[in-house]
Amino acid sequence: MEFVERTVHIGKISFPYISGFFSFREGEGTIRAYQKLNHKPDLLMINACGITHPANAGFTSHIGVVLDKPTIGITKRIFCGRAKMPQKEKEAQPLYHEGTQKGWLLKVLPETKPIVITVGHLTSTRSCLDITKKCLRGNKMPEPLRIAHRCAGEEKKKRGKRGGT
DNA sequence: GCGACAG
């Protein structure tokens, strides 16, 4: 895995942040940034939940359907579902929602809270965990999200106080 | 009724 390309979309937000309705706020900007890519990825890793959602389709699932691409959702805390708390480093516990497993809680680092891995679109619980593990590079968050988050921060700094990430 | 609530 190596960095290939990054694109940025700057625009006015047209919908407030409402838990459960993330797509309305972040959808357009995400799609536009995606459209600017010269090299389309095989899979998208997104900082939002997938099927562990009240409607069984969070932002990560939504983007996957719109772009017809596999997606994996990574969040810092559980939105929907329940799981045992993994204790040991690299330990993963299944995340259940409405009776079935829809993701994982992965203890990436020994002294930080586990990350939440949620199935997005065209991926399985198994592939979500495998792929996420392969994207770890010694930090809590998988490398694609770390880079994207840092990129957003730099862009924001460059342009002054505006928008969210 | 109260608290919690992806980013």
Add this chain to the structure above:
DNA sequence: ATCTTGTCGC
């Protein structure tokens, strides 16, 4: 997300 003191590891 944003704000923010002190602490810890590389």
